[in-house]
Amino acid sequence: MIIRNATEKDIPSILELLYELGRPEPIDKKEIIVFKNKIKDYFSDPTKLILVAEIDSEIVGLVSIIFLRRLNHAKFEMYVPELIVKKKHRFTGVGKKLIAKCISIGKEENCYRIRLESGNQRKESHKFYKGLGFEQSGLSFSKNLLGNKIEINEM
């Protein structure tokens, strides 16, 4: 298995993996172009990275990385929005190798920590992260901005 930076030719495999993670699929052809352009952004933005795990020319996993600047830290915070391993390749060490690569990049790039969010329902992934030494350090809150609910500033 090799872990390498993703390139444009990996975009279809990256999208397949994101759908496997449960991310929204495009509603029409226009949206596929939007998704593809968002991935391309990662290739041109030095604060972002997508790494893929490849076995015999097949993309079997990915991790995405954003280097965040925090107000009270001289070093970057490495934020990991996505980590996915294809179902049939799970429990074979791919996820662990992707995280190990994040750790070594984080050290090289002067990051003070890695942070990620994992949905409450992903109990299995929580075991994976805890097994790799990640600590649950907070709760994650989100507010849906779609739909017609009354917003706080409108009440």
Ligand SMILES: CC(C)(COP(=O)(O)OP(=O)(O)OC[C@H]1O[C@@H](n2cnc3c(N)ncnc32)[C@H](O)[C@@H]1OP(=O)(O)O)[C@@H](O)C(=O)NCCC(=O)NCCS
């Ligand atoms: C979570 C995920 C990335 C783990 O990847 P993986 O390649 O299967 O994990 P690995 O084989 O590298 O496992 C590393 C260690 O974690 C343990 N582990 C992995 N998945 C586990 C699970 N579901 N439950 C308990 N332990 C688990 C392994 O047993 C292994 O332990 P070991 O080092 O003592 O042998 C993968 O299951 C996945 O893609 N899940 C769906 C998407 C997802 O939930 N992503 C995270 C979003 S926050």
